[in-house]
Structures are given as structure tokens and as C-alpha cells.
Amino acid sequence: MRILVVGAGAVGSLFAARLAAAGETVELTGRAEHVAAIRNRGIEVLGTGAGTFRPTALTRLEDAQTPDAVLLTVKTFHLSAAAAELGRRYRAAFPTLLPQNGLGVEPLVEGPLREASGVDPRPGLVRAVNTIPATLVRPGVVRQAGTGELVLRDPADGGPNASATALFERALESAGLSVRLVHDLERELWRKVLVNAAINPVTALHRVPNGRLLEPPYREEAQALLREAQRAASADGFEFSDAEADRDLERVVRATAENRSSMLQDRERGRPTEVDAISGEILRRAEAHGIDLPRTRSVVRRLASVPPATEAT
Numbered sequence: 603m604r605i606l607v608v609g610a611g612a613v614g615s616l617f618a619a620r621l622a623a624a625g626e627t628v629e630l631t632g633r634a635e636h637v638a639a640i641r642n643r644g645i646e647v648l649g650t651g652a653g654t655f656r657p658t659a660l661t662r663l664e665d666a667q668t669p670d671a672v673l674l675t676v677k678t679f680h681l682s683a684a685a686a687e688l689g690r691r692y693r694a695a696f697p698t699l700l701p702q703n704g705l706g707v708e709p710l711v712e713g714p715l716r717e718a719s720g721v722d723p724r725p726g727l728v729r730a731v732n733t734i735p736a737t738l739v740r741p742g743v744v745r746q747a748g749t750g751e752l753v754l755r756d757p758a759d760g761g762p763n764a765s766a767t768a769l770f771e772r773a774l775e776s777a778g779l780s781v782r783l784v785h786d787l788e789r790e791l792w793r794k795v796l797v798n799a800a801i802n803p804v805t806a807l808h809r810v811p812n813g814r815l816l817e818p819p820y821r822e823e824a825q826a827l828l829r830e831a832q833r834a835a836s837a838d839g840f841e842f843s844d845a846e847a848d849r850d851l852e853r854v855v856r857a858t859a860e861n862r863s864s865m866l867q868d869r870e871r872g873r874p875t876e877v878d879a880i881s882g883e884i885l886r887r888a889e890a891h892g893i894d895l896p897r898t899r900s901v902v903r904r905l906a907s908v909p910p911a912t913e914a915t
């Protein structure tokens with residue numbers, strides 16, 4: 603199968619490497635220095651499933667061939683522009699995987715893709731919850747620091763995107779990426795958002811790897827954000843008990859202990875973070891129900907501005 607990965611960040615690069623290793627024809631678009639490194643030496647994966655893999659790397663979407671499927675792995679704040687570019691390039695819609703963190707992702711893609719392509723993209727759009735930890739170490743080098751999975755809506759439940767979902771299930775599993783099918787993807791999206799709402803801001807603000815959240819004072823700070831996020835989830839119709847939310851958080855923190863969260867990686871590079879799609883969205887949903895979340899409001903304010911880059915990972 604011909605797979606186009608749009609967005610050669612940590613997750614896009616890792617998935618491109620795994621799919622290329624499984625024999626798929628993979629083209630990956632990204633920044634010039636990362637693309638140059640991949641062209642020279644391939645993608646070097648460190649950690650879990652280490653090795654060097656050789657997808658085709660491109661800086662321009664117009665150089666990519668027509669794909670059978672797309673992995674749209676750009677950050678949430680670049681999704682609409684990337685969707686519009688895809689629509690303009692191909693005037694068609696493909697099975698498209700959306701593994702972003704956060705809530706409210708599909709609308710960012712659907713409108714721009716429909717407008718630019720003239721096609722209804724909904725049967726192809728496949729939302730995924732991703733807990734596979736990936737870090738971009740330097741151009742051409744990505745680390746999988748721990749284990750995780752991709753959660754998809756069970757295609758057996760039917761629906762307009764069932765065949766696109768089944769296609770990704772097969773491709774990802776044969777690339778050795780663990781896939782779990784669920785009936786209630788919305789709940790799983792909230793489950794992941796609760797975890798991100800606790801891990802990402804605390805690790806980004808204190809510049810610590812995920813594993814430090816097992817210790818004070820980070821543990822308490824993460825748990826306070828978790829409790830607030832649970833209130834927003836509950837108001838939105840998704841109830842998570844304290845025990846369940848704590849168990850989820852601890853499981854992910856332990857499984858990704860050495861990982862630097864995506865928000866921390868962005869902050870270290872002086873780039874915008876996904877705080878708006880995670881904590882910002884939690885805040886908006888809570889506010890719509892008249893609920894104030896002071897700790898969440900504070901981290902959104904502190905992380906909304908892009909800090910100067912201090913170190914490169």
C-alpha cells in the first residue's frame with residue numbers, strides 16, 4: 603500500500619519508520635533538515651524496536667505520489683492548513699488517520715478538506731487515540747521510549763468510515779503497532795485527554811520527563827489538573843471515578859516514564875504547544891457548563907505564549 607505521512611514530527615516519523623519496515627511504500631513530508639537527514643541515513647529509531655528504516659522523505663507535498671492512505675500527523679494547530687493543502691493537491695479524499703492529542707480534532711480537518719477537494723472527506727476520516735510515546739531526538743532520529751497503543755473505533759460497529767478504519771487496523775498491526783478496538787471512542791478520547799491534561803502541562807512547565815510525575819510535588823500538581831479535567835468530562839457526559847482516572851494516569855506515566863511529553867518537546871524547541879487543544883478545550887467545555895477550573899486556566903495562560911527555545915532535544 604502507498605502511505606503518505608504528512609508531518610514528520612516524532613509520531614509521524616516513528617509510524618513512517620514502522621510502516622516502511624513492514625514493507626509499505628511510505629512517503630513522509632517534513633522540515634528540510636529532518637528530510638535531509640532521512641535521505642542521507644534513513645530514520646534511526648532508538649529504544650523499543652530500534653533500527654534504521656527508509657521511507658521516502660519529501661519537503662513538498664506536490665512531490666508526493668497519489669496515496670492509498672494518509673497519516674495526518676501534524677500538530678492540532680496545523681491541521682486545518684495541512685488538510686486544505688492535501689485537498690488542493692489531490693482534489694480527492696483518502697482514508698486519513700488522525701492520531702492527535704486533544705478534543706475537537708475532526709472539525710479542524712473536515713471543513714478545509716471538503717472545501718479544498720470538493721469531496722466529502724467524512725468516510726475516510728479515522729480518529730485514533732495514540733499512547734505510543736515518541737520523541738524526536740535530532741533530525742533523522744526518533745526514540746520510542748516505552749510502549750503504547752492506538753485505539754480505534756471498532757469497524758464491526760459499522761458507520762461511514764468502517765472500511766477506512768479496517769484498512770488502518772490491518773496496516774498498523776502488520777507494522778507491529780498495537781491496535782485496540784473499542785465501541786465508545788469518545789470515552790477513550792476523553793480518557794486520553796485526562797491523561798494529557800495531567801502529564802503534559804506539568805512536564806512542560808517543569809521540564810521533567812513523564813516518570814517524575816510519580817514524585818512530589820509534580821504528582822500533586824498533575825492530580826489537581828486531573829481532577830479538574832474529570833469535572834469537565836463529567837459535565838460533557840463522561841464519568842471517570844477518581845480511582846479510574848488515577849489508575850489511567852499512573853499506567854501511562856509508568857509506561858512512558860523516560861519520555862519527554864510532546865508539550866515539553868515543543869516548549870524545548872520554542873514552538874507553540876497543543877495546550878489549547880487539550881487544557882484549553884477542557885476549559886471551554888467546563889465554562890459552557892458554568893464550571894470554573896482555576897488550575898487549568900492557570901496552565902493555559904502560562905503555556906499559551908511560546909517561550910524562547912532553551913535547548914534542543
Ligand code: PAF
Pocket residue numbers: 703732733734735797798801802812854858861862863864865
Ligand atoms: O503527548 C504525549 O507526550 C503523549 O500523549 C503521552 C502519552 C503523554 C506520552 O508522553
